Amino acid sequence: MESKKIKMSQDADDLKETLNDVDDGDSSLNTLTEEDIQKLISSSKEAMKYAYCEYSNFRVGAALLAEDGSIFTGCNIENVSYSLTTCAERTAIFKAVSEGHRKFKAIAISSEVKDSFTYPCGACRQVMIEFGQYDVYVSRPDSAWQHTTTQELIPHFFSKKALRSVQKAKIQN
Amino acid sequence: MESKKIKMSQDADDLKETLNDVDDGDSSLNTLTEEDIQKLISSSKEAMKYAYCEYSNFRVGAALLAEDGSIFTGCNIENVSYSLTTCAERTAIFKAVSEGHRKFKAIAISSEVKDSFTYPCGACRQVMIEFGQYDVYVSRPDSAWQHTTTQELIPHFFSKKALRSVQKAKIQN
Amino acid sequence: MESKKIKMSQDADDLKETLNDVDDGDSSLNTLTEEDIQKLISSSKEAMKYAYCEYSNFRVGAALLAEDGSIFTGCNIENVSYSLTTCAERTAIFKAVSEGHRKFKAIAISSEVKDSFTYPCGACRQVMIEFGQYDVYVSRPDSAWQHTTTQELIPHFFSKKALRSVQKAKIQN
Amino acid sequence: MESKKIKMSQDADDLKETLNDVDDGDSSLNTLTEEDIQKLISSSKEAMKYAYCEYSNFRVGAALLAEDGSIFTGCNIENVSYSLTTCAERTAIFKAVSEGHRKFKAIAISSEVKDSFTYPCGACRQVMIEFGQYDVYVSRPDSAWQHTTTQELIPHFFSKKALRSVQKAKIQN
Numbered sequence: 069m070e071s072k073k074i075k076m077s078q079d080a081d082d083l084k085e086t087l088n089d090v091d092d093g094d095s096s097l098n099t100l101t102e103e104d105i106q107k108l109i110s111s112s113k114e115a116m117k118y119a120y121c122e123y124s125n126f127r128v129g130a131a132l133l134a135e136d137g138s139i140f141t142g143c144n145i146e147n148v149s150y151s152l153t154t155c156a157e158r159t160a161i162f163k164a165v166s167e168g169h170r171k172f173k174a175i176a177i178s179s180e181v182k183d184s185f186t187y188p189c190g191a192c193r194q195v196m197i198e199f200g201q202y203d204v205y206v207s208r209p210d211s212a213w214q215h216t217t218t219q220e221l222i223p224h225f226f227s228k229k230a231l232r233s234v235q236k237a238k239i240q241n
Numbered sequence: 242m243e244s245k246k247i248k249m250s251q252d253a254d255d256l257k258e259t260l261n262d263v264d265d266g267d268s269s270l271n272t273l274t275e276e277d278i279q280k281l282i283s284s285s286k287e288a289m290k291y292a293y294c295e296y297s298n299f300r301v302g303a304a305l306l307a308e309d310g311s312i313f314t315g316c317n318i319e320n321v322s323y324s325l326t327t328c329a330e331r332t333a334i335f336k337a338v339s340e341g342h343r344k345f346k347a348i349a350i351s352s353e354v355k356d357s358f359t360y361p362c363g364a365c366r367q368v369m370i371e372f373g374q375y376d377v378y379v380s381r382p383d384s385a386w387q388h389t390t391t392q393e394l395i396p397h398f399f400s401k402k403a404l405r406s407v408q409k410a411k412i413q414n
Numbered sequence: 415m416e417s418k419k420i421k422m423s424q425d426a427d428d429l430k431e432t433l434n435d436v437d438d439g440d441s442s443l444n445t446l447t448e449e450d451i452q453k454l455i456s457s458s459k460e461a462m463k464y465a466y467c468e469y470s471n472f473r474v475g476a477a478l479l480a481e482d483g484s485i486f487t488g489c490n491i492e493n494v495s496y497s498l499t500t501c502a503e504r505t506a507i508f509k510a511v512s513e514g515h516r517k518f519k520a521i522a523i524s525s526e527v528k529d530s531f532t533y534p535c536g537a538c539r540q541v542m543i544e545f546g547q548y549d550v551y552v553s554r555p556d557s558a559w560q561h562t563t564t565q566e567l568i569p570h571f572f573s574k575k576a577l578r579s580v581q582k583a584k585i586q587n
Numbered sequence: 588m589e590s591k592k593i594k595m596s597q598d599a600d601d602l603k604e605t606l607n608d609v610d611d612g613d614s615s616l617n618t619l620t621e622e623d624i625q626k627l628i629s630s631s632k633e634a635m636k637y638a639y640c641e642y643s644n645f646r647v648g649a650a651l652l653a654e655d656g657s658i659f660t661g662c663n664i665e666n667v668s669y670s671l672t673t674c675a676e677r678t679a680i681f682k683a684v685s686e687g688h689r690k691f692k693a694i695a696i697s698s699e700v701k702d703s704f705t706y707p708c709g710a711c712r713q714v715m716i717e718f719g720q721y722d723v724y725v726s727r728p729d730s731a732w733q734h735t736t737t738q739e740l741i742p743h744f745f746s747k748k749a750l751r752s753v754q755k756a757k758i759q760n
Contacts, residue, residue, distance in 0.1 A: 115339065117341075118338065118339050118340065118341045120338050120343070122401070123404075123469075123470070123496065124469070124496060124750065124754070125753070125754055125757055126750055126753050126754065127753075141339065142335075142339050143338075143339050145334075145335055145338045145339065146496060147367060147368055147371050147496075148367075148371060148399060148400060148401045148404055148535075149367050149399055149499075149501065149535030149536065149537060149538075150469065150470060150492060150493075150496040150497070150499040151496070151497055151498070151499040151500060151501065151535070151537055152364055152367050152368050152371075152497070152535070152536070152537055153495075153496040153497040154327070154331070154335055154497060155495065155497065158327070158335075159335045159336075159339050160339075161318075162315075162318055162327055162331075162332045162335055162336070163332075163335070163336050163339065165291065165293050165316075165318045166288065166291050166314065166315050166316050166318065166332050166333075166336065167291065168290075168291045170293070179749075179753070180753045180756075181749045181752055181753055182752070182756075183752065184748075184749055185743070186745065186749060187742075187743040187744065187745055188745065189494075189495030189497070189498070189709075189713050189744075189745045190495065190498070190708075190709035190710055190711070190712040190713030190714075190716075190741055190744070190745075191325055191495060191497055191498060191709055191710045191713060192495075192709070193709040193712075193741070194320060194321075194322050194325050194708050194709030194710060195320055195325050195709075197709075198320050198321060198325075206743075216743070220742070221741075221742065221743070222709055222712070222740075222741075223706075223739065223740065223742070224704070224706040224725075224735070224740070225706065225708075225709070226321060226322055226705065226706055226707065226708045226709075227321060228295070228321045229703075230698075230700045230703055230705060231296075231321055231643065231645055233700055233701070233702065234644070234645050234698070234699045234700055235643070235644055235645065237699075237701075238644055296642075296643070296669065297577065297581070297642070297669060298580070298581055298584055299577055299580050299581065319669060320669075321708075322674065322708030322709065322710060322711075323642065323643060323665060323666075323669040323670070323672040324669070324670055324671070324672040324673060324674065324708070324710055325670070325708070325709070325710055326669040326670040327670060328668065328670065352576075352580070353580045353583075354576045354579055354580055355579070355583075356579065357575075357576055358570070359572065359576060360569075360570040360571065360572055361572065362536075362540050362571075362572045362667075362668030362670070362671070363535075363536035363537055363538070363539040363540030363541075363543075363568055363571070363572075363668065363671070364536055364537045364540060364668060364670055364671055365536070365668075366536040366539075366568070367535050367536030367537060368536075370536075379570075389570070393569065394568075394569065394570070395536055395539070395567075395568075396533075396566070396567065396569070397531070397533040397552075397562070397567075398533065398535075398536070399532065399533055399534065399535045399536075402530075403525075403527045403530055403532060404470065404472055406527055406528070406529065407471070407472050407525070407526045407527055408470070408471055408472065410526075410528075411471055461685065463687075464684065464685050464686065464687050466684050466689070468747070469750075487685065488681070488685050489684075489685050491680075491681055491684045491685065493713060493714055493717050494713075494717060494745060494746060494747045494750055495713050495745055498710055498713050498714050498717075500673070500677070500681055504673070504681075505681045505682075505685050506685075507664075508661070508664055508673055508677075508678045508681055508682070509678075509681070509682050509685065511637065511639050511662075511664045512634065512637050512660065512661050512662050512664065512678050512679075512682065513637065514636075514637050516639070537671055540666060540667075540668050540671050541666055541671050544666050544667060544671075572667060572668055573667060574641070574667045577642075577667055
């Protein structure tokens with residue numbers, strides 16, 4: 069059997085068809101004003117104060133901007149069984165979704181790391197992309213920030229569309 | 242090498258010493274009035290409406306009563322990568338902790354299962370006990386309920402005390 | 415609306431009907447000989463040497479006895495994002511299942527904790543019960559051990575039966 | 588306070604300093620011969636047969652090539668509490684690490700999805716990068732494949748270096 073090496077190419081349609089009720093916009097958005105970005109980063113910094121980080125001693129905060137303008141904050145919440153820890157980003161998303169929000173504009177992330185920007189872990193990236201394409205602002209204690217998007221953070225993300233295609237094929241057979 | 246079979250016995254001190262700033266009370270608490278229980282169950286039922294359960298089609302709601310009387314609700318929030326799903330109980334706890342609460346009186350849980358009571362999964366039990374001993378009320382759609390406690394749900398739970406004992410010994414050597 | 419307080423009672427049928435192709439046996443099993451128990455504990459101790467515990471500095475080992483007599487070992491494998499850590503027990507189970515085993519007789523667990531026995535975390539308990547009722551031996555460095563079972567460790571476990579009942583009802587409507 | 592927008596740039600040093608005892612090589616590796624790639628993909632396809640996918644009905648297989656040439660296979664192993672599911676990639680990695688391997692050359696992934704390539708979920712990406720930079724081959728049922736690397740899959744990954752920098756600073760103060 070011959071194998072075919074196929075060029076890697078991000079399927080933009082994947083995002084469009086996959087995410088329910090979510091406007092995915094374009095992949096390079098960055099639609100917030102500098103003022104709004106600073107406000108969101110500031111909320112994420114404040115959220116760090118409630119971090120429950122008994123085991124890592126590492127505080128992270130996040131602030132999620134929902135489509136209607138409301139902001140949901142989150143911090144990391146650790147557990148003696150390390151695997152049951154949640155990160156700041158997921159906490160913020162879970163809070164928002166549990167209050168009926170599923171469309172987001174942006175998320176900001178803060179930590180105590182001084183020399184570099186704290187990007188989300190892989191688990192958070194997968195949870196972030198579940199709700200579509202939106203802006204991500206990662207910040208440093210000195211308020212410098214970098215911009216990226218949920219989609220850029222998890223190229224070729226595993227999508228609902230793929231899962232459904234297999235499930236559908238099996239039901240038909 | 243001789244082995245010694247030792248009788249299983251729950252170490253009550255474990256709970257006391259393990260949990261930071263948490264009153265563990267006695268292991269059979271159940272301190273809420275019938276009215277408060279019904280109110281909490283009712284909140285947990287309402288929380289089900291925001292469940293994001295694209296993959297299981299199974300709705301769960303939870304309502305967590307903090308020591309100061311405030312209630313935090315949660316629902317299950319699933320993910321295309323099943324492992325990144327969170328349950329209703331954890332969502333409620335994460336919300337409360339991220340708002341500065343770490344002492345709880347009770348949690349109520351609701352689902353659509355008719356013939357039996359929906360008890361928390363093991364992951365939620367471990368997250369629940371991280372914040373000590375409190376009441377757990379599991380309910381059915383007909384509003385019948387059963388009482389248990391965080392400690393009863395995870396006998397001989399893996400504790401911070403054990404983890405610390407090893408870490409301390411290694412630092413000293 | 416009147417609520418009914420119902421006595422807590424573990425549904426033995428739940429285990430029987432829930433677990434596919436798994437003999438659940440009785441809830442107090444303990445069928446291994448002292449020699450076999452020591453052998454299994456010994457395997458779990460050895461497994462600790464491969465623990466990847468960069469963040470907790472806490473080593474755990476597990477050894478899982480499959481129905482056909484083969485033994486699968488596991489250790490904890492941590493991750494910089496604490497939540498992506500796996501425990502020794504889950505590692506052993508994942509190894510066995512990925513080699514075609516789904517029926518187990520017993521699991522032994524070892525750690526470096528000297529003064530108490532290391533019981534599984536809630537996440538591992540839920541993964542253990544997925545494959546039915548079997549013996550659990552938790553040990554100390556001095557080779558003393560305690561016996562329990564997968565079912566005792568997670569009373570009123572959340573079962574496949576409950577999940578299916580709701581899914582079925584929805585498909586019919 | 589003025590914010591500074593800083594150009595996004597992947598810190599190659601991060602990878603080098605972060606990963607213990609791991610050769611990170613260059614970011615575009617792809618060092619396997621076509622024959623070895625096919626062999627690895629073939630192993631990952633075979634591994635699918637043991638998938639325990641009661642809830643998703645979606646089979647995934649993985650095959651991990653360790654530095655010494657040995658291959659470890661994995662499949663997805665689901666759980667009634669969706670969050671305790673593990674994916675094929677993580678199963679393969681956990682198996683290898685629990686047998687003493689921490690340096691890898693490549694991982695191949697297979698699924699039943701016909702129209703597209705199944706890339707790892709975010710959780711698996713974070714576990715993959717914990718052990719450094721190596722090749723990733725994602726395949727389709729028709730044996731076509733795409734190449735990427737652990738690093739490309741999780742740009743700006745959250746690293747041990749950042750975590751340590753904060754922990755160190757706190758101990759010194």
